[in-house]
Amino acid sequence: MRRWVGRLCSGPLQSYRVAVKAYQLAIALPFALAFGVAGQAVLSRGVKAVLWAWAPLATGEPEAARYERSVLHTADMPMMQIVAGAAGVGLLAWLAMAFGSQALWLLSIAAMAAVIVVDVLRWERVAISGHNLWFQRGFRGKVHQVVLDNIRDASIEETEVRGFTLRHGTHNRLVRLQVRMSDKRLIALPKTDAHSGQESVESVNDFLAMRLQQIRDRDLARGPRLADLPPPPPPLAESVAAQDEDLRRALARLRKQAVKPPMASGSRH
Numbered sequence: 001m002r003r004w005v006g007r008l009c010s011g012p013l014q015s016y017r018v019a020v021k022a023y024q025l026a027i028a029l030p031f032a033l034a035f036g037v038a039g040q041a042v043l044s045r046g047v048k049a050v051l052w053a054w055a056p057l058a059t060g061e062p063e064a065a066r067y068e069r070s071v072l073h074t075a076d077m078p079m080m081q082i083v084a085g086a087a088g089v090g091l092l093a094w095l096a097m098a099f100g101s102q103a104l105w106l107l108s109i110a111a112m113a114a115v116i117v118v119d120v121l122r123w124e125r126v127a128i129s130g131h132n133l134w135f136q137r138g139f140r141g142k143v144h145q146v147v148l149d150n151i152r153d154a155s156i157e158e159t160e161v162r163g164f165t166l167r168h169g170t171h172n173r174l175v176r177l178q179v180r181m182s183d184k185r186l187i188a189l190p191k192t193d194a195h196s197g198q199e200s201v202e203s204v205n206d207f208l209a210m211r212l213q214q215i216r217d218r219d220l221a222r223g224p225r226l227a228d229l230p231p232p233p234p235p236l237a238e239s240v241a242a243q244d245e246d247l248r249r250a251l252a253r254l255r256k257q258a259v260k261p262p263m264a265s266g267s268r269h
Helices: 002-054 077-099 102-121 194-222 236-259
Strands: 065-068 124-128 132-137 143-147 151-161 172-181 186-193
Touching: 002 077, 002 102, 065 186, 065 194, 077 102, 124 186, 124 194, 132 186, 151 194, 172 194, 186 194
Parallel strands: none
Antiparallel strands: 065 124, 124 132, 132 143, 151 172, 172 186
């Protein structure tokens, strides 16, 4: 009798447990995706802080201001791909939890490391020091150095974009610093999210404007440059020599005219 009752109750109880587990997994899925994105953002920020301290943009002088491209908030395709990859890491962790697979847990950890590496390789940053402006696209990319004396002016550029972010949806703006050189060339620096990066971009622009004004004041105090001055007059000795040469040529012409015999004029009878 007890065995029959136990078998009768085991079927509904097992179904109830399966339903509860499925419900728990359904609730855990969005949390797993969010934890994947947030975990990647926190870990990537820590890695970048260490890399920036280990390999700063400015060499030989301290950085006065800087900004970098935000991953989570920038509606740019390379950044949206990184966010999607981080969400994929959360999905792998959810599958590992659902199937109880240790291999999936290890795969999710490896995927997180891969997403962070891609993020660092696509990292774009800008820094300014007392005499130079620096920027880099990708941690393994070339560090570009622009001497402030060669910069004419700078401006902040904002643009509307159609990309998607978790915070602003499809209503996003990008901001960047644009520099015009003395030869009228334009250098477009890396972009970042206008909502979260506006203050950092403005700090770089304000310091650059201050340094350019100081450079102009310094040049005015020194007076006009040598290239702007009129050419100096020739030395006195060269001027006298040139006048003597002209006199010699004039005397030579007079002597030739004096030596020439006068032409005979015909007589009339």
